[in-house]
Amino acid sequence: MNHSCKIKGASKIIGALGLLMSAASVYALDLEVDASKSLTKIQPTMYGIFFEDINFAADGGLYAEMVKNRSFEFDTRMMGWKEPNSSTQSFNEQSGIANIIHTSDNKTNKNFARITINNDKGYELINEGFRGMGVKKGEKYNLSLKAANHAGDIKKIRVQLIDKDKKVLAEASISPNSPQWKNYSAQLTANATEAKAQLKLSFEGKGDIDLDMISLFPEDTWKNRKGGLRKDLVQLLYDLKPGFLRFPGGCIVEGRTLAERYQWKKTVGNVEDRESMINRWNKEFAHKPAPDYFQSFGLGFFEYFQLAEDIGASPLPILSCGIACQFNTGELVPLAELDPYVQDALDLIEFANGDLTTPWGKVRADMGHPKPFNLKMIGVGNEQWGYQYIERFKVFQAAIKAKYPEIKIVSGAGPFPEGPHFDYAQAELKKLNAELVDEHYYKDPKWFRENVTRYDNYDRSGPKIFAGEFAAQSVATVSPDNKNNWETAFSEAAFMTGLERNADVVYLTSYAPLLAHVDAWQWTPDLIWFNNLESYGSANYYVQKLFSNNKGTDLIAITNQGKPVTGQSNLFATATKDENTQEVIIKLVNTDSKPQTLSINIKGAQLKGSGTLTKLTSANLDDLNSFEKPKNIYPVDTKFNAKGDKLSVEAGAYSVNVLKLKVK
Structure with missing residues (x-):
């Protein structure tokens, strides 16, 4: 990739920028x-939002859960948890120990922790959160957990939020009173603000107790929903006045392998029954490995649809087309075995729009949303390329249009805005009368300024365009040194004038990626940055906001x-x-x-x-x-x-x- 060309001679602005001048001025x-x-x-969808669970955007970000590996389902079962008073002693001398029990009784939430307390020497179980836990003075935090106190030997579980020096920031307690699995809850109020807090559990009594789904959420979530979304991040999205919300990605749709693809049916229903999975960005980049990056799917397809509704955006889900990421394995589903993938698409439309008499419409209603989500668009594949994609897209297109002719289908033109893969996709999709084609551009700022007329000569009788992923790269694509600097932002603004000027062809546009945790990102640049306490919009964010808030009719x-x-x-x-x-x-x-x-x-x-x-x-x-x-x-x-x-x-x-x- 070419490095961005820096414009020479940057100077301070003379006078008051943008002030209206007198009629006697000399005009350029x-x-x-x-x-x-x-x-x-x-189009109402002209400016929207692209969401992908990269950079800890979901778990550790938009999804407000503060406990990492809350149900001990990570590949390393105790990842995120510490037992500071346990590991240096022999078993008989240990204050206690956590053993992970694997059970086949539950096909999704397979593990729980059996805590054995041996003596009164102060066994502690500590969760580190997602690069810490952000707590604010005076704010309330709701803890919940499942416990089975088989012999009744554990009299109390003390729950504390602590800082790095083990100073107690908040405290509450739970008295587990049932030998069977039972849900318990407690509320903690923080006495100080701390970005790197941790959750500590300690125990009164001697014996065994089983724990699972240890969870902590701020009470002040978006719309005050229990187990909901982080309020400040959703507010930034709401303020964009987006026309659509595309989810859940991105390359995360594809998976490194087909087994790791995003499967929406595993992300709905009871939260505790959703099967956790490794995040595909876990080890993708050597410059920023994230071995603790997993997906709890607490933010699942129901929550995505609900979020779209909350912020006034049209939902745009993207589904696997039966091809794993071609930058990784490129694993293919044989065409003869594609039916389950196609059925997933048909069932998703039913989940979103079906009435209560339909199986998937009932699932939505049982989750608390009897009214349809009014889905109008669905995407098939992310940025696949070649004949393998086209032949699979044909199957999806035929099946979706046969049952739901009113649904618009988004197809992909590959990962690059030019080249043989792009040209092939454009030609083939036109033959198929494709409705919306997703194009991606990760280029240097100069490219954006020089390609403002990109769509001036597009075929007006061909497919409409979804500029689905774009961001000017200050250094080079995938470089960890990319910054959201001002040159990238105004270069994108210049390019967006070309998108808007060709609104008869360009129907949807979105910057990507959307969110990044400052301590846990994999990709830069990004539209919105956050830590455990705060968030801010980049200069690029304000460009998007200006265009979206002022699009006109x-x-x-x-x-x-x-x-x-x-x-x-x-x-x-x-x-x-x-x-x-x-x-x-x-x-x-x-x-x-x-x-x-x-x-x-x-x-x-x-x-x-x-x-x-x-x-x-x-x-x-x-x-x-x-x-x-x-x-x-x-x-x-x-x-x-x-x-x-x-x-x-x-x-x-x-x-x-x-x-x-x-x-x-």
Whole structure:
């Protein structure tokens, strides 16, 4: 991959960026906006969210569970757990020990821990969490566990949150009173804020007790759902006003092998009955191995659909097409054995949309959502390539359309935006009358600026485009040194003007990946960064937010000397109107090192006299947001009055600008 080309001569912005200038100013470019004619409708799904469980995005991230390996199902059964007072003594002298019992009685949750307390020397069982546990002073945390106190010898389980010095941050207790498996709960209130807390269990009594599903959640989750999602992360997603939510990936759909593919049916029903599995990003990259990266599937397909509903997004699930990741094994399901994979797709549509009389519709209803999720789209495969993909896609396409003709099917064009695999997929999918083709672009910033006209000459009678994964790479694709710097963000903004300007062809777009834990990431750059306590949006996040929050309903023309604004003087522009708010919306991206003063003539609409200019900018290409400066690059709004049909705007150096103009 080419390294990004750095624009030379970065300078400080002179004067107030983006302020409206007087009519006497000298204009770099004269722009004309024609509000009289709608060129095409902007799809409600134009700007959305791509979610994949990479970078600890689900367990340890969006899914608010704080206990790692809560049911002892990891390949290393005690991973995440410590017994500090146990391992250095002989068994007879040990204070206690945890033995993992494997049972065939439960096909999914196969293991539990048998805790043997030998004496009163202070046996402790400690969970380290996902790179620690974030607790905040005054906040409440709900613990639950299953216990079987067979002989009644264990009188109490003391539950504590502790810091690195073993200082107690919160405490509660449980009295296990049943020889049979029983659920217990307790609430802890933190007396201090700590990003790297741990959960400690200690015991009163001598004898054996069995434990399973040891779980800890903040009480303050999104919509206060028990066992729910992390509130600050969902809020960042909600604020994007996304048109769709694509889930669960990404390469995680495929699996390194078919046995490790994502199987949605294993992710619904009771949480404790969902079968844990290794995460495919566990050992993918030598630069960031994560041997403790597993999937509990507490965030499963029901929760994904529910999240989409919560944030006002159309759900877009992606399913395995019977090909494991071709960058790994490329394992294939023979065509004669593809039926179960196809049936998974048909059953998923029933799960999402079926009424209560259908088997999978009843499963959804029993989980607490009797109303359908209104699924309209489904994806077949992630970024597979070659004839093997096309011949399998044909089978899915025929089966889905035969039973659910109204469902739109997303197909894939492979992992790259050009080359023989891409060209082959495009040609074959057109023959099949494919509806939506997923294209991916991980390129340097210069590529994004130079490919703004990519869709200008696409066949208008061919498939529509889903720009499903894109992100400018500051160093090189898959490099651990990539940063969410300002150059990547405004270069993506320039490219997005080309996506929006071709809204008759481009129906969906999404940045990728979405989330990254600062202590447990595998891939950079990423849209949103978080630790155990905090989160922030990158500069790229605010670019996405500006476009998504200001997409409008109709594309209209903005031109310079009769031509679309696609890089003249390093300026990129697009214009829409919003029929609901009676506004004209103009997006201006200046990728030059100098500010540009622009004259804009509005035709076909009279300005009402008020408007908003939103500016996103930074003086240096390498600037970025961080936990220390989460709003280092952040949108700034300016109100202004405008009359008649002309206005003058200064687009600052390296800036993304959105003008919203009230019109009559």
